[in-house]
Amino acid sequence: MLRFFHQLGSPKHFYRIAGSWIPWLAAVCGLLMLYGLYQGMVVAPTDYQQGDSYRIMFIHVPSAWMSLFIYVVMAAAGAIGLIWHMKLAEVIAISSAPIGASFTFLALVTGSIWGKPMWGTWWVWDARLTSELILLFLYLGVMALYGAIDDKRTAARATAILAIVGVVNIPIIHYSVEWWNTLHQGPTVTKFGAPSIDIRMLIPLLVMAVAFKLFYLLVVLMRARVEVLERERNARWVRELVEAP
Amino acid sequence: MSTASLNRAFALLLWRDLVLALRRRTELLNPLLFFVLVTTLFPLGIGADPALLSAIAPGIIWVAALLAAMLSLDSVFRSDFEDGSLEQFLISAQPLSVLVLAKVVAHWLITGLPLLIVAPLLGLLLHLSGASIGALLLTLLLGTPVLSLIGAIGVALTVGLRRGGVILSLLVLPLYIPVLIFAADAVASSGAGLPITAHLSLLAALLVLALSLSPLATAAALKISLS
């Protein structure tokens, strides 16, 4: 077991092991998504308040969960990279940013589309939507900083600091936005709020959440492989790999 | 290394930065001018109805203060980076975070504190009540140091970049949001005759948090940027 993790730390073995995992991950993730969609779109009953529009939930809620989850993973991986000088953690951290940004974007867009029939308008300065928007800005800041620094190792370390600062700030931002929202908005006029959820709705939601987690793992491994190749382009194993693909 | 030498290093660096800043007085005035200019643009853009202006004045003044603070950030480490003194700080025997704190304090005294002097004037222009102007000054006193402290992290991350300005705003502005929310709401609440101790305590908490964490993050960021 220890030897396995040790091997995972070396770029060459990481590239090989990740490569062998990717097809399996893709298969499991795809099947789970199909199953979740079937459960969500066909089996789950129509909501008595929101009609069928609530079915957006099966992508909106997992995306929103992922957006926060990936930011925390990114900051944690960045911290590991900074403290123990683990190159692989740096790679994971920086590969996570675009995926997290796209989930945040997805959560925002689907939330806005869901809001149209529920609130009657595309955008409401609701606490959760506003926090999600700020989270998107934080992701874009991380990506912009990474793109602006030429030396990629320095860039990865600088973005790790930024991600850690962001993770400390996220609870503060979230709390302040909630405070602001209750003061200015009054009680938000939503038709959601039925806290008890039908088990036939809960199952697809959880299945989709797991599928999205696997999707993140899949894409982060794919991105990390490219990043590793790029960084190790002068190593012998990469040269051999390029000769005989 | 004793505490006395640490205090001395802190005081010396603070003094040096203040003297340097006083020798370039025009640069001192620029953020102030910007602060006043941006604020005067709003009545021109939305009309001079006193009720409307006093309703949105807290937000306007605070957003302008935010932007002014952000624009002046670049000067925290810029000249030290260009003439190489920043690298001397890095290899000095004193902990970098303390030196960084001295620089940020100096920067706040030069660019943050003057905002407090013109803020009452802007409050009058926008028809804020006396109580609101008092609240505005208190929030600026507690809030602008947080802006300088958070901003220093962003500057430290972008100091080596040729076009760091736009990226700096992208990094720093989202982190300024809590300060903006609590401070602007405090001014608005005081205008409505509501108590603002909760706002002020929250701002003070943010200040303590920023004071304790930001120098460490800034020092780490500087070490990376200059490596």
Add this chain to the structure above:
Amino acid sequence: MSGVQEFFHMGGYAVYVWSSYAIALVVLVANILVPVFQRRKLLARLARRQRRERRQP
């Protein structure tokens, strides 16, 4: 309405539901494709570089 029609109709919310799912599909597929193409491009670039180096040792 038949079952299939009803399914696509989504109780009158078809535009909202299906546009959400379409955007989600686009975002997910793009996430998969970007690293695939990046890897291909990188391997091609490295191969070219190595050929060049072999020609002029």
